Each structure stands twice: as structure tokens, then as C-alpha cells.
Amino acid sequence: MDSQNNEGRGALRSKLIKAGVGLVLLVIIWIIQPFTYENIDAGNVGIKINLYGSDRGVDNITIVTGRVWYNTWTTKIIEFPTFTQSVDYEPFVVTTRDAAEFQVDPKLNYHINSAMVPQIYRQYRKSLSEIEQQFMRNTIYDAYRIVANSFTSDSVMSNREKFEDKIQVLLTKNLGKDGFVYDQLTSAISPPASLRRMIDEKNASIQARLKAENEAKQAIAEATVSKAKAEGEAAALLVRARAEAEANRLRQQSLTPLLVQQLVIEKWDGKLPQYGTVPQFFKNITQ
Structure with missing residues (x-):
């Protein structure tokens, strides 16, 4: 009976050992297996290069897109972006x-x-x-x-x-x-610094010249306005003077002896003018 039990336990132990070894081998194979995939995103282009075989090397390159499965031992995938x-x-x-x-x-x-x-x-x-x-x-x-x-x-x-x-x-x-x-x-x-200084000096000179030209133009404009204003005032004075002279002339032409006599009578206050006041008397009656 003991002999049979020992044989049973030995067989079980052997099975467990074999199962453990098999699992370890599967893990190792999974780790070292060469197959994988690469996702070529939108806006990118991948190239597939064969590393072995009669057509190996860069002379045999294939453009790939999307998800690409390949053998890492025999194939290489390189991705290039095509967006800006x-x-x-x-x-x-x-x-x-x-x-x-x-x-x-x-x-x-x-x-x-x-x-x-x-x-x-x-x-x-x-x-x-x-x-x-x-x-x-x-x-x-x-x-x-x-x-x-x-x-x-x-x-x-x-x-x-x-x-x-x-x-x-x-x-x-x-x-x-x-x-x-x-x-x-x-x-x-x-x-260079020397050229930059020359450019700055040239720009400053141009700005100064433009400022002087603008000031000169402004002075000329102001002088033109002043001249026009003075000419206008002089013309107005001349017109007024001419009008006043013409009015005086007309008044003098209208002073006939009879009219003068009538004006004297109308404006005489009954008193005889004193010596030296006669011209002023006649001036008053003619106004």
C-alpha cells in the first residue's frame, strides 16, 4: 500500500514539474517571440525594410499605413511624419x-x-x-x-x-x-553694429529733415493765412473809406445855397454865433 502511494505521489510530482517547465517555456517563447505590430498614425508614412533574404536591405522598401504586423528579427519599420x-x-x-x-x-x-x-x-x-x-x-x-x-x-x-x-x-x-x-x-x-548705427543715424536725419520740412510748410501756410487776412482787412478799410468819401461827396453836391439857408433857419436857436464858432455852426446844420 505504501509502495503504491509513493508511486502515485511520484507520478503527480512528475506531472507538476512537466507542467511548470512547459509554462516557463511558454513564457520565455512569448517574451522572445519576434512578432509584433506598429500603428502608423494619420499624417505619417511608414516604410517596411527587409533585413534578411535575397531582397534584403534598403533596395526593397515598402510604404505601409495603418496597423502593420511584422517579424522584428527579419523586418524593420521606420515612421516618417508627413504633416508640417x-x-x-x-x-x-x-x-x-x-x-x-x-x-x-x-x-x-x-x-x-x-x-x-x-x-x-x-x-x-x-x-x-x-x-x-x-x-x-x-x-x-x-x-x-x-x-x-x-x-x-x-x-x-x-x-x-x-x-x-x-x-x-x-x-x-x-x-x-x-x-x-x-x-x-x-x-x-x-x-553688424556699425551698419546698424549708420542706419539709425540715417533714419534720425530723415526724421529731422521731415520735421523741418513740415515746420516750414506750416510757417508758410500760417503766413499765407495772415497775408490773406491782412489783405482782406485792408480791402474792407478801403471799401469803407471809398463809401464814406462818396457819401461826403454826395452830401456836398446836395448842399445848394437855398438848402443851406433853410438848414440854418431850421437849426438856428435865435442866437448869433460868436467869433470863431461859425465853421462849427455850419458843420452842425449840415449834419
Whole structure:
């Protein structure tokens, strides 16, 4: 009986050991198994690269989207965003034709041509952030360097729009051929300190000249108004004087001897005028 019990317990122990080993093996297999999946989000493009086989390497790249299952031992998935990217670069210095040094602080907005993602990976074999800080930064620097070398320091400041248009043309061409679509470039261009002082002095001189011209125009306008006012007052005085003279003339013409005699009689108070007051007497009766 004891012998049978021992055999039963041994068989059970053996089964438990086998079950435990099997479970451990399943866990190990689950951990090390190579199959997994990648979700390619909207606004992104994934590329599937075969690492083994006769068609391995970057020559066999497939564009994938959505949920992609793959073997991590034999396949690699790399994801590139195709929505607009914004990169703020560190400032750098470029030299104009007359050896003036301008500091440029560029900020680039761009997006990737999704159809050219395989070509981008074949050519650079780097992540997008590495491409931005290496190839794309060098492309931006070269564009500024080439264009700045065709301008003088004065013409850069006075023809800013033309300067930036040439930068845009170069970047559109040089980035576009590798699958990077130019959207917008914001560049803060700072002239050297000496040129900045010259510009400030020139602006101050222009402001002073404009102020003097405005003051001169205002003085001329005020003088014109004063002259017109004086001429108007003089004309009014002349009109009044002429009117008064004409009235006196008419009064004198109307003073006939008979009328004078009648006026004397009407205004005489019965007293004879004293010596020296006769002219005033006649003046009173003629008014």
C-alpha cells in the first residue's frame, strides 16, 4: 500500500514539474517571440525594410499605413511624419559682397513628400531629426551664403524682400529634389553694429529733415493765412473809406445855397454865433 502511494505521489510530482517547465517555456517563447505590430498614425508614412533574404536591405522598401504586423528579427519599420514640421535653427553668420557680417536666425516650416519617403531613407539612413540638423541646416546655410555674397550690406537692408525671395527659390529647389517641400521661412537678419548705427543715424536725419520740412510748410501756410487776412482787412478799410468819401461827396453836391439857408433857419436857436464858432455852426446844420 505504501509502495503504491509513493508511486502515485511520484507520478503527480512528475506531472507538476512537466507542467511548470512547459509554462516557463511558454513564457520565455512569448517574451522572445519576434512578432509584433506598429500603428502608423494619420499624417505619417511608414516604410517596411527587409533585413534578411535575397531582397534584403534598403533596395526593397515598402510604404505601409495603418496597423502593420511584422517579424522584428527579419523586418524593420521606420515612421516618417508627413504633416508640417517647424524647425527653429541656431543663429549663424553670413558675409555680404563687401565683407559685412550679418547674423541670421532662421525658422523653417516644411513637410515631406510622402511618395519620396523611401528615397529619403535610402539616401540618408537617418532619423528625421538628424536630417533636419545636418542636411537641411547645411542647405539653408548654403542658400543664405550664396545669396548674401551677391548683395552688398546696404542692398540687403534696402532690398530685403528681393533678398528673401532668392533664398526661397534656392531652398524650394534644393530641398524639393530630395522630398522636402518648402512651406515658409522666417529669418531674423541682424546687420553688424556699425551698419546698424549708420542706419539709425540715417533714419534720425530723415526724421529731422521731415520735421523741418513740415515746420516750414506750416510757417508758410500760417503766413499765407495772415497775408490773406491782412489783405482782406485792408480791402474792407478801403471799401469803407471809398463809401464814406462818396457819401461826403454826395452830401456836398446836395448842399445848394437855398438848402443851406433853410438848414440854418431850421437849426438856428435865435442866437448869433460868436467869433470863431461859425465853421462849427455850419458843420452842425449840415449834419
